[in-house]
Structure formats: C-alpha cells, structure tokens
Amino acid sequence: MNQDLYIHGLSKTFGHMTALHETNLVVRRGQFTTLLGPSGCGKTTLLRMIAGLETPDTGTITMGEEVLFSAERKKDIPAHLRHFGMVFQDFALWPHMTVFENVAFGLRAGKHGKGPGSGSGRGKELRIAVLEALDKVRLSGMEDRYPHQLSGGQQQRVAFARAVAIRPRLVLFDEPLSALDAVLREEMRIEMLSLVRDLGLTALYVTHDQIEAMSMSDEVVVMRSGHILQTGTPEIIYGRPSHPEVARFIGKSxxxxxxxxxxxxxxxxxxxxxxxxxxxxxxxxxxxxxxxxxxxxxxxxxxxxxxxxxxxxxxxxxxxxxxxxxxxxxxxxx
Ligand SMILES: Nc1ncnc2c1ncn2[C@@H]1O[C@H](COP(=O)(O)OP(=O)(O)OP(=O)(O)O)[C@@H](O)[C@H]1O
Ligand SMILES: [Mg+2]
Structure with missing residues (x-):
C-alpha cells in the first residue's frame, strides 16, 4: 500500500502575512524527513496543516490514495482521524495525569481507528499497549509518576511514547529537543532516531538546528520565508546547495x-x-x-x-x- 504523504499547492495566510506560499512536498514512507529553516519561515504552520490542526487556504494533502485535505473539494479529515502522532517542543503532557494516563490518553483519543484502544476488552489491551510503549522508551516502572517528578529528557520520552503508542502512520515532531540542554539534546537525538528506526516509523521533523537536521535525516527540506528552497539528502544539501541561502545556512561557505x-x-x-x-x-x-x-x-x-x-x-x-x-x-x- 502506498503510504507516502503528498502535499500539493498548500498555502496559508494569516491576515496580511503569508506564512506559507504554495508548496509541494513528498514525505516518503519509512523515511526521516526534516523541515529546516530559521524562525518564522513557516515550519510549524506546514506541520500543523499536515496534522489537521490548521486549515490551509489552498491545495491538497493526500496519503497514498486517501485525500486528507482538499481546498477545492472542501474535504478536511479531522486531526484525530488522520492517525498521526505528534510530539511538541513543550512536550504537552497533562500535569494532573500520571505517566500511564498520559500515554493511555493518546490511545483512547485514537480509539476511532484500529488501534489497541478500540473495541471490547479495551482495559487489558490498553494496559499492555501503554506498558509496551513505556518499555520502548526505557520508562518501565515510572508509570505512576507525574510529569513534574520526571527530568526533561524523561518527559520527552513520555511524549514520544504517547505519540507512537497508537502505531501512527506518520509522526510529526515540532522542535522536540529544543527545551533540553545541549548534552541531553545530543543524547536524545540519537535515542529518538533509533526509536523511529526500530519502530519503522515515518517521521516529519521540524527544527531550526542544522546539526540536528543533518545528523538525523534521510531528507532535508530547507525553508525560508514561507518557501521551500531545496530538498535533498543531507549530503546533497551540504555539498551541492542550489541557493546561496542554503549554502550560508548550512555549514561554512x-x-x-x-x-x-x-x-x-x-x-x-x-x-x-x-x-x-x-x-x-x-x-x-x-x-x-x-x-x-x-x-x-x-x-x-x-x-x-x-x-x-x-x-x-x-x-x-x-x-x-x-x-x-x-x-x-x-x-x-x-
Ligand atoms: N495563528 C497565527 N496568526 C497569525 N500569524 C501567525 C499565526 N501562526 C503563525 N503566524 C505567522 O506565520 C509565520 C510563520 O510562522 P511559523 O510558526 O510557521 O514559523 P516557524 O518556522 O515554525 O518558526 P519558529 O522556528 O520560530 O517556530 C510567522 O511570521 C508567524 O508570525
Ligand atoms: Mg515553529
């Protein structure tokens, strides 16, 4: 089954400010794709439109044959039915819920799908799915803690577990490591990438950090001022930049x-x-x-x-x- 994500002619304007000009992009199944660009270039806007959290002005979003959004056909599949996982910069954990409940919440929210949170016998299945997800991020035994009882890195791993517990067909990351200090950030970069690889996930990752983008990605999408300047492997982007801005933004020229x-x-x-x-x-x-x-x-x-x-x-x-x-x-x- 074709599970590549196709973005075609997608754009978004807020008032007089065009956050994203008409954009085309393909996110290949099983690949780690990164949107890289300076603050304000439209990365979050693009990611949120893919997630279904923001309505585009024009264009289409399809996954394989399935139309998720079409401005022309007035089609807009709600976020929770897209079956995507999301990890945010601030982790967005619920402070009044335990680690277990935070991860379970993601599964319950996705219960419309075929995930382990649906159907009868849910309680036991749900518990197994949550514990499995926590085990993957090495947080077994911490399920009864509250977010404030965890370190930043652990909180981020809970957010990751919550996003992947539903077995999403695409995981969207918006600067998930930027709240962590430099040493932890590098550790988590490696850990998160191995998790994505081990679970065979398709990832779309947003960052303004060129090192992060270059070291993690199969494909880097360089953005500036609401446009995509260049798309390619890290080696192509670094060795064969197509635009002076790309050359200047990545490495030293x-x-x-x-x-x-x-x-x-x-x-x-x-x-x-x-x-x-x-x-x-x-x-x-x-x-x-x-x-x-x-x-x-x-x-x-x-x-x-x-x-x-x-x-x-x-x-x-x-x-x-x-x-x-x-x-x-x-x-x-x-
Ligand atoms: N809800 C909104 N209302 C008005 N303007 C917005 C809104 N969301 C984003 N913008 C504007 O759109 C542009 C792109 O914003 P966006 O958040 O997508 O940038 P970004 O690349 O994610 O930046 P950063 O790296 O700082 O997170 C910015 O100029 C921003 O001010
Ligand atoms: Mg952003």
Missing amino acids: NWLEPERTLFRPEHVRWEQDQVDQHSFTVEIRHISYVGDRYEIRIRAENGELWTAYHSTRLPIGEQKQIWVSPQHIHQLDS
Whole structure:
C-alpha cells in the first residue's frame, strides 16, 4: 500500500502575512524527513496543516490514495482521524495525569481507528499497549509518576511514547529537543532516531538546528520565508546547495564568487596533493582553537573571508598558499 504523504499547492495566510506560499512536498514512507529553516519561515504552520490542526487556504494533502485535505473539494479529515502522532517542543503532557494516563490518553483519543484502544476488552489491551510503549522508551516502572517528578529528557520520552503508542502512520515532531540542554539534546537525538528506526516509523521533523537536521535525516527540506528552497539528502544539501541561502545556512561557505561559487573549509589543503588543484594566496587573519583542531579565518585576494582547518597554530598576518581540488568547487544554479 502506498503510504507516502503528498502535499500539493498548500498555502496559508494569516491576515496580511503569508506564512506559507504554495508548496509541494513528498514525505516518503519509512523515511526521516526534516523541515529546516530559521524562525518564522513557516515550519510549524506546514506541520500543523499536515496534522489537521490548521486549515490551509489552498491545495491538497493526500496519503497514498486517501485525500486528507482538499481546498477545492472542501474535504478536511479531522486531526484525530488522520492517525498521526505528534510530539511538541513543550512536550504537552497533562500535569494532573500520571505517566500511564498520559500515554493511555493518546490511545483512547485514537480509539476511532484500529488501534489497541478500540473495541471490547479495551482495559487489558490498553494496559499492555501503554506498558509496551513505556518499555520502548526505557520508562518501565515510572508509570505512576507525574510529569513534574520526571527530568526533561524523561518527559520527552513520555511524549514520544504517547505519540507512537497508537502505531501512527506518520509522526510529526515540532522542535522536540529544543527545551533540553545541549548534552541531553545530543543524547536524545540519537535515542529518538533509533526509536523511529526500530519502530519503522515515518517521521516529519521540524527544527531550526542544522546539526540536528543533518545528523538525523534521510531528507532535508530547507525553508525560508514561507518557501521551500531545496530538498535533498543531507549530503546533497551540504555539498551541492542550489541557493546561496542554503549554502550560508548550512555549514561554512568559502565564496570564490559571492553568491555563485564556493568550496567548504574541510577541502582546503595547505600543501598541493593533486596536480590540477587551484591555488590561492591568503592571509591568516584569526585563529580559534576548538579542541581537535584550529579553525582559521583567512583573507582571500578577492577580499572574502574564508574558513580553513589546521592541526597547529599559524602566525597571524602571515601569507600562505592554499590548494583546492576542482571537484570540491561548487557552482550554484543561477
Ligand atoms: N495563528 C497565527 N496568526 C497569525 N500569524 C501567525 C499565526 N501562526 C503563525 N503566524 C505567522 O506565520 C509565520 C510563520 O510562522 P511559523 O510558526 O510557521 O514559523 P516557524 O518556522 O515554525 O518558526 P519558529 O522556528 O520560530 O517556530 C510567522 O511570521 C508567524 O508570525
Ligand atoms: Mg515553529
């Protein structure tokens, strides 16, 4: 059965503010797709429309053959019948409910479907489903606690358990890790991704954090000002950006020709190691030690400031020769 999600011509305007211009997107079944872009670019608006929490002005949303939304045909399947799971930035747990009740609530809300919360004999089935979901997120034994008795990471795992207990055909994540500190965020990133993979879920994930997007995704969708700028694997987005904004937003760019031709810092060679390499004279301008290497800002002859990496400290003000292989020089589409 085709369970890919198709977005076609979807748009949304609030008053005079167009949050999302007409947008097309495909979310492939079993893949981890991420919407990446700066604050206000329309990520949450797009996600909420897919969830059924916001009504689009134009366009269609279909999953396989099933139409979930069509502006033209005035069709709008309510959120709880779309059979999607959601995980929010603030976890959105109910403070007066225990961990068990929070997860069970998700199952009861989805009882219209074929999930384990439906039909007779529900009590026992429900209990098994909840305990199973909690076991998956390593929270067995904590089912009687209240959210305020849990750490941020544990709360987020409850939110995840609640979202996946219904066996959703798509899980929507809106910046689920941004309330956590940096160390926990990295741990949870790995944990959440392995859970999504183990459960064979299809995920649509929203973040403004490029590291998160690059490290977790099969497909990255780069957005800005209510538009999709580029869609592709993390490798394509980083190595072959199609738009200057994409190049600038993801990683560091060394511009040979502003807005048109670039190479990445890790491709700078301090000695020639290939015959056809391009050579540039640069001046060492600034050095930051970042633990495993020195990050060096260099001034190019075209006036641009570039970044390069070196294993030792170099003298500021010194002129140096660098080399870059032609295959690492990338020309943007005009
Ligand atoms: N309910 C609303 N009423 C009016 N304007 C809205 C509403 N929801 C969103 N907007 C506006 O639409 C634009 C896109 O908002 P959205 O929340 O989708 O951005 P975002 O990419 O999720 O940003 P962030 O990273 O800050 O969460 C913003 O300019 C926002 O102010
Ligand atoms: Mg948002």
